[in-house]
Amino acid sequence: MALIVQKYGGSSVGTLERIKHVASKVMQAKQEGHDVVVVVSAMQGETDRLIQLASALGPEPDPREYDMLVSTGEQVSMALLAIALNTKNCPARSYTGPQIGIMTDRFHTKARILDIKTDLLHRELSEGYVVVVAGFQGKNERGDTTTLGRGGSDTTAVALAAALKAHECHIYTDVDGVYTTDPRVIPEASLLSHISFEEMLEMASLGAKVLQMRSVELASKHNMPIRVLSTFSNNNMGTLVTFEEKIMQKRLVSGIAFSREEAIIAINGVPNRAGIEGYILGQISDANIEIDMIAQNATDKDTTDFTFTQHRKDYDKTLSIMQQLGNELGAFSVKTNPKVAKLSLIGIGMRSHTGVASKMFKALGDVGINIQMITTSEIKISVVINEDCLEKGIRAIHEAFELDKLSTEKQQVFLEL
Ligand code: ASP
Ligand code: MG
Numbered sequence: 001m002a003l004i005v006q007k008y009g010g011s012s013v014g015t016l017e018r019i020k021h022v023a024s025k026v027m028q029a030k031q032e033g034h035d036v037v038v039v040v041s042a043m044q045g046e047t048d049r050l051i052q053l054a055s056a057l058g059p060e061p062d063p064r065e066y067d068m069l070v071s072t073g074e075q076v077s078m079a080l081l082a083i084a085l086n087t088k089n090c091p092a093r094s095y096t097g098p099q100i101g102i103m104t105d106r107f108h109t110k111a112r113i114l115d116i117k118t119d120l121l122h123r124e125l126s127e128g129y130v131v132v133v134a135g136f137q138g139k140n141e142r143g144d145t146t147t148l149g150r151g152g153s154d155t156t157a158v159a160l161a162a163a164l165k166a167h168e169c170h171i172y173t174d175v176d177g178v179y180t181t182d183p184r185v186i187p188e189a190s191l192l193s194h195i196s197f198e199e200m201l202e203m204a205s206l207g208a209k210v211l212q213m214r215s216v217e218l219a220s221k222h223n224m225p226i227r228v229l230s231t232f233s234n235n236n237m238g239t240l241v242t243f244e245e246k247i248m249q250k251r252l253v254s255g256i257a258f259s260r261e262e263a264i265i266a267i268n269g270v271p272n273r274a275g276i277e278g279y280i281l282g283q284i285s286d287a288n289i290e291i292d293m294i295a296q297n298a299t300d301k302d303t304t305d306f307t308f309t310q311h312r313k314d315y316d317k318t319l320s321i322m323q324q325l326g327n328e329l330g331a332f333s334v335k336t337n338p339k340v341a342k343l344s345l346i347g348i349g350m351r352s353h354t355g356v357a358s359k360m361f362k363a364l365g366d367v368g369i370n371i372q373m374i375t376t377s378e379i380k381i382s383v384v385i386n387e388d389c390l391e392k393g394i395r396a397i398h399e400a401f402e403l404d405k406l407s408t409e410k411q412q413v414f415l416e417l
Contacts, residue, residue, distance in 0.1 A: 002167035003125070004029055007039040007135065007157035011174040012231040013077045014044035016084075022231065023084040025172070026130055030090060035125045037164065039135045039157040040081055042073025047136075047150070063108035067137075067147045071096070074134035074153070082132045092130040095120070097145075097156065102138035104146045111146035112214070113138055113155065116163035133160065151212035158215045162222035169224055171211065172231040177239030178203070178210055180403040181256040185391055188404035192254060193237065196244040199254045202346045202380050206257035216241065244348055252356065253347030253401050256394055260341045262292070263315040264372060264384055266307040267322055269332025272298055276329075280306055283321050289314045292342070293375045293382065303332065307373060309384055312338060340372060341390040344382040345397060357381050363400035369393050 006029065008022050022038075029036050041047075050070045054061040061069075078094035085092035101117025124131045135153025140146050148155050154171055161169035178200065179189040195203070197220035204213040210228055219226050219241065229238035270276060277296060284291060293309045310318060315338045326334045350356045357374075360381055364371060369392065373384040385393055398404060 001033045001035070003035045003037070003164055004168055004170060005037045005039065005157050005161040005164065005166045006170045006172060007153055008041065008081075008231060009153070009171075009173045010041040010044040010046070012172050013040055013042075013081065016080070018231075019077070019080050019084050022081060022172075023088055023090070025231070026081075026085060026092075027088060027090045030130060036130050037121060037125070037160055037166070038081065038130060038132045039153055039160060040074060040077045040132060041135050041153040043077050046073040046076070064144055067108050067145050071134070071137040071145050071147055074136050078132045078134045082130075085130055085132075090130060091128055092132055093124055094132040094134070096134045097137035098139035098143070100133055102156065102159070104138035104140055104148070106140045106142075106146070108140075108144075108146055110149040111138060111140065113148070113159045113218075116159055118163050121160075121164060149212070149214070151209070152214075154212040154215035155218060158219045158222075158224055158226060162218065162224045166224070169219070169226045171215075171226055171228045173210065173228060174231065175210065175228075176230045176233060176236055177228045178208070178241070178255075180254065180406065181258075181394055181398060182208070185394055186398050186404075189398070190403060190406035191236070192239050192406070194240040194242060195254050196348050197241060198244065198379060199346050199348055200241045202344065203255055203257050206259055206342070206344055206346075208255075208257055211241070251347060251406070252349035252353055253345055253403070254349075255346050256343065256397055256403070257346060258341060258343045258390060258394060260387055260390065261312040262309050262340050262342050262384065262387075263312045263318075263338040264307065264309045264336065264340050265315075265318055265322055266305060266335045267326055267329075267331050267333075268305040268335060269299065269301070269303040270306060270326075270329045272302050272304040276304065277306065280325060281308075283325055284308075284318060287317060287321060289318055293373055293384065295373055295375070309340070309342065309373065337372065337386075339387045340384050341387040342382055342384055343390065343393050343397070344380050345401070346380050348379050350381070351378055359400055360397055363396045364393055367392055367396045369396070 082092040082094035103115040104111035135156040181189045183189040200216050225242040291308045291310045295307045297305045369389045371383045375382050
């Protein structure tokens, strides 16, 4: 007998039929002899609906009231699931995050969990109940309800699993697990049997939406393996997200992540003097604009070229700042391309293998794609390319590294529990 935390996303509890289906899955785990804590998201579309209601009253709703409002979505689905379970004679009780004692910091709309009280949970479990907990919420020191940011139910599940020292944290969703890349773009993408926390963090930060980033950070911090599974199919083991040390069969690369809406801005020929980079970036950050990649090259005329990328939404604002800066500093030119995309190859195997970057660049070159900027880290190589080449680029790299040939049967699932 083990303690299992299961989390069901919005599409898994999107209708009453689906809630009944979830109830049967919970009962199956219970019948196998496990203690089960279930975390639920709001029914599909509900959180968006609530946010729209708030914004219809004004552009910036009071954050405390916003949290009071959006946390109700999960309260509905938790009670419906508990009712469905009780109807099938499976004793269940639902609780909101504040009722359980999920304590957070004071930052409404994006609070972080600080502590979880486990007494109530242990008591209910020992009395044989399935405990259903509303995801995405907690309370601050004052007792006010807080929410954890979009996708926050994943984080609730991982935090509960860690606090209860659960055996596993199962995240049920509407896809089969984590793929080598978005299967809507590359239908041949392979389902990964496993991926390391670090790789998953890179994938999540670059837009793979399967897991909220904070949930992966938390799982890694507490050494809590997460298994991502489909609610709607029984016949696969999903993807295990776990520690690198537990992965025996290491792949060279695990996936390709990408983001479309990027822009690139270069200011060329500024005086090459100490502090210039801080000065330029200071102007951008003072305007509250985030930037992503940065590159700088000295030219032979005692000047330097400074290039960076950012999300396209900030492009117009940044361009006018840079044009002003260009005049002030006597820059040679400000050059931009507002229609670029970022493509990243991710894999812990890169740490100990050479030639990954050259293989990636060759694959892009072979299909005529011009790389505009490159950054690398220990486990990631990112390039900026024209947005209209993105799909071609993903496909070229996916094929070059044979990511379409990773069959799940050949990959081992090896976690010892
Ligand atoms: N219901 C919230 C959202 O849609 C939290 C979650 O589903 O994880 O973001
Ligand atoms: Mg989600």
